[in-house]
Amino acid sequence: MLAKFFKFSERQTSLRQETVGGITSFVTMAYIIFVNPQIMSAAGMDKGTVMMATCLAAAAGTLLMALYANAPFGLAPGMGINAFFAYTLCGTMGYTWEQGLGAVLLSGIIFIVVSVTGLRSRIIAEIPLHLKKAIGIGIGLFILYIGLKNASLLSFSANPGSFIPLGDSMRLDSSIIPTLDFATDSAKLALVGIFLNVGFLLRGTKGGLLLSIVLTSALGCYLQFFSGWQLGLHLPGAMPLGNLGDTFGKCLSGFVQLFDISNGVGTMLFSLLSVMITMTIADMFDTIGTVLATASRANLVDENGNIIDGERILLADATATVMGAFLGTSTVTTYVESSAGVAAGARTGFASVVTALLFAVSVVLAPFLGMVPSAATAPVLIIVGILMASDIGDIDWRNLEMAIPAYFTMTIMCFGYNIADGIAIGFIMYSFVKVVLGKWPEVTGLVRCLTAMFLLRFAFMLIY
Template structure:
């Protein structure tokens, strides 16, 4: 049955490898089940309902990825997009969370339209191969940075100095300065996990990432429950309690009136709505495209022209998942960069995604036990995956400045801006500029010019 559905032999894999990869992907991204409700509850949403919506929407999106595209990628409400939802749309812009969900639903419908019409796939094909390689490397750095941060190896202090804005205002105590931290027990556990993974990898042990998570989690449980050393493990709560979805389900329908409230003028209302949609559409689109390209490059899934076969199915899964997520009551659902951990574990087909999706559903009743896998156990996996994704750097011609600069900015801006989309934006803009002024305008696909204008407009709008 699995062979018929997912063509395992054709993709050089087997059931055991795919299931192991799916489990690995789930554990590296399971944090979203707890983090997403924390962020969205800041907008006034019911945390229990959001947790349930997160699990269901993630499962739906990941199942769609498996059956529409047969790819080993998992989906969930995106980090960054959920913060934009809570702190920008509902915070600084003053919309209710119902209106924000309505905006997410509209963006999902727009994604479906531009995917079905082939626009999103055309965008993927318009990206130069060297920028695709840079996206893969940048995502690797981004994943590794997240891993270091989650491992608590980086601490962020506040620079007591002052700096001056362009408008002349003085801002004090606002510059975070990263530094290494090895003082906490959870950090030492993460370092232990990194050593375990390194040993497993150099010994070519099959399932190294998953085994590393299990070993590190087991040591963490012993340290916390036997020796009383806090390493971030949570004891299972008594009993199983499934929250209600009612507080958020279909609540987006109550937000359209507020979103399109023209009482203060049609122009003002439309500008506000358009600014929200541009931000949602561009960030989600390029988070997804970046993750698909970067992870597929790592897995050698791109064809000879550097394009992703069945890209339309993968993009459609992402689009439908966004709309479904809004119906359930969560922020934009997108393809997760942590999917790279499952790919690195050998996942090559939709069976990996199916495994992850099933685990998201099981997490609804097993959530009390997920705390037994601490962040310190999954963070080393992200660091290792970052290392593996560095391989694509060799495909970039560093001697050609008009390619090297945009490639470097793509790579550097992803971790520093903490955004895949912003890294892609920087690379696209400077690729177009350098080619244009070097007299190579014809080497730039027309779609790239359009995207540059949209990215610049987005930066102007959100300033």
């Protein structure tokens, strides 16, 4: 019954393979349980309550993805968009966190409408094939960069052992150039994890990614608690939880407050429009990029690069955002870390069921998750990044018409540390190249509209 519902034989997988894949996705995503409350607290929200909402939103969204779309993708409040919620929406722009949740609800409704009408699937279909390849490669490089950062293998000469993202004033100075650094205990442990992963990968060890996390974590616990290494681990203990009733449903009152015209209709509409363009584009194209890249690794794309059952996947993702708003957290999106689960063998929604169940009980598991160091999960991301970047040879780099948009997509996505921005720049450069070559008629109407939206988004970024 289970195998038939999730199409195990059709996708050439097994219960064990899916279980391992689901656990791997969860372990690589679990950091959001601790990071999201820290970020959202800047908006005035209680950390314990946000942690509860994060766990439940991730569980509900991932389970919906499993049962409705039968896809091996984990969902949780997105990184980046949660920072926009806390620091820009509720910080610079002065919205309350209730209004912020109302904005998340509104953006989720927009996502649902766009998904039901098939527009999101059409967007994926109309992305040129070389840009689709570049998106997958760029996300692979992005994941590799995250892995190196989380492994404490990147540092700067101005502050050894730490990662400092480049600021607005970039100058040619060795103090801001990232270099490999093996000095910290976390970096040394991560090196062990990297070699374990490479060995398991080359030997074709089933469940090798998860096994490497377990072995590296065990070694890390021994080194910290018996040898005095500094890995930031903590023994299981009580975790303070909040009252979900403090945030549940508050998005409705916040939604109403968004349309306050006391400062003028024009001011309200301009402010709301800027918020919606930023949140819609960020979530939509983060998801599209992640799903495109991860689906290709899971053999869920056809010969044209289009996602099989893509409409269901995108609708599940959109609905998860609405669910997250009601629970009391920022935009819920498909996680790029799902690629680790796919690399471990996940091919169906049963892997997502496993991930969802682990998120559901993560309120109890949270103290134990503190014993899994980032140095254990970071090597998995590094290996997955390498696997995802393996399609780089499929792009004709001698053809500048293809190479220029692809290059900007990949590099901006990685070094700009933002999937949506990479896709946006890729669309803009694609359209610009077509204009310069006199091939503007080849650009579809939808791609033209999206290019205009991306340009408008960057214009808003100059204002806020």
